Amino acid sequence: MTARSALRRYMLVSFLTWLPVGLMAATMVLLMTERGLGLAQIGLCTTVFSIVTVGLELPTGGLADVLGRRVVLALSAAFTVVALAMMSVSTTFWMFVASGVLKGVARALSSGPAASWYVDxxxxxxxxxxxxxxGLARGGTMESVALCAGVLVGGGLPLLVPPGLMFPLAAPPLLGSLAAAVLLVVVVFAMPEPDHARRSLAGVLREVPATVVSGVRLATGRAVLRRLMLAAASSGMVLMTIELLTPGxxxxxxxxxxxxxxxxAVxxxxxxxxxAAGxxxxxSAARWAGxxxxxxIAGTALTALxxxxxxxxxxxGGAAGLVSAGLAYVMLFVGLSVTGLLCLELTHRAVTAAERTTVASTSSLFLQxxxxxxxxxxxSLAARAGxxxxxxxxxxxxxxxxxLFVRMPGAVDRARGSSPVQAPQARSLSD
Incomplete structure (x- = not known):
């Protein structure tokens, strides 16, 4: 295999990993609503997904070092096939909960192995x-392309389903299941396992509690990181509220x-x-604000507005409601992206190289x-009051x-004895 061939395969796997997510995203909440679930029940289904993802993020991160990159990616694809197929035929709350559990397992398994395969x-x-x-940048670009293409196709597909063939809103997750099946075939037959250092399963499992405790202790032990973790939690609340309520x-x-x-979808x-614009x-926002x-703060203010x-x-109602909602939605993501990127830079300035992975995982935990x-x-509030x-x-x-960003402690607020870390140049990051 050549470097160019490896890159092509990595880009294809990156695209196929996120295509099913994009395909089912536009209709997920609407499908649950049409199948009789209320907003509170839909929120619980999403909560189950988040809890499973967060709970398995660290254990499955080490699993790829034990079983191999290809095996873990194949398992993720298989779980996605079953999860989205089940979602397309779910008619009760508990069926959607089961689908959420399977999606959570798939998401946790897919976090990291593809990039590790390419690097190895x-x-x-x-x-x-x-x-x-x-190569890593191109893989990230393909993920964003897959999400954008998937959400557009998934959003328009229900209007193209012939009457009587199937429930229109169930078509996107079913198509997502088929896309995940394609991913499974590609992973099994086009991703030869590279050589890498193996670790024991027992060793990986023993490290999980220590890693969680270390991450929480690190994030709550420094003023700057405490503030950044709380900012991540606030962004998570806003994101979930938007994703839950906007489709309806x-x-x-x-x-x-x-x-x-x-x-x-549009x-x-x-x-x-x-x-991307954010x-x-x-x-420029950082330079303008000083x-x-x-x-x-400027990005947070735009998001809040x-x-x-x-x-x-x-x-x-009508066109005025659509236009106002669409503009607000787009500006919201501009603001969130500005804040997110600058928080990322502040985080990197506040930690050493040995701490970056742990802090990144902890930040994801706070976001979720x-x-x-x-x-x-x-x-529940929206279900009762609108x-x-x-x-x-x-x-x-x-x-x-x-x-949280007012009088933000500087990068000098660090663990005693750690050496200063130069702030990296801000750069454009894909989702």
């Missing part, structure tokens, strides 16, 4: 000095779930574009935890999180 393979071909950045709001505006899925694709604007912390606009326009809190609270109060609370949380 390239090292085997070109040596340890091989330049990894171009748009379906209500256009009059049918099938048309709502298409509108949401809005979500524009949201991906807004996220990443590109983040360095520093990364102040730039993060966007969520507030969703709440304020929740009573509008914020989503769990939103599912359990704001989803989407406007839930979005108002989310906007308030985001406004309050801006205070």
């Amino acid at each position: 393979t390239l090292h085997q071909i070109e040596g340890l000095d091989a330049d990894l950045k171009p 709001r748009l379906a209500e505006l256009v009059g049918s779930p099938e048309e709502g899925s298409l509108v949401y 809005v979500a694709a524009l949201g991906f574009a807004g996220s 990443s590109a604007l983040a360095p 520093g990364s912390a102040r730039g993060a 966007s969520v507030g606009a969703l709440a304020a326009t929740a009573g509008l 935890s914020g989503g769990v809190v939103a599912n359990l609270t704001l989803g 989407v406007a109060p839930a979005w108002t609370v989310a906007a308030t949380v985001m406004v309050a999180s801006a205070l």
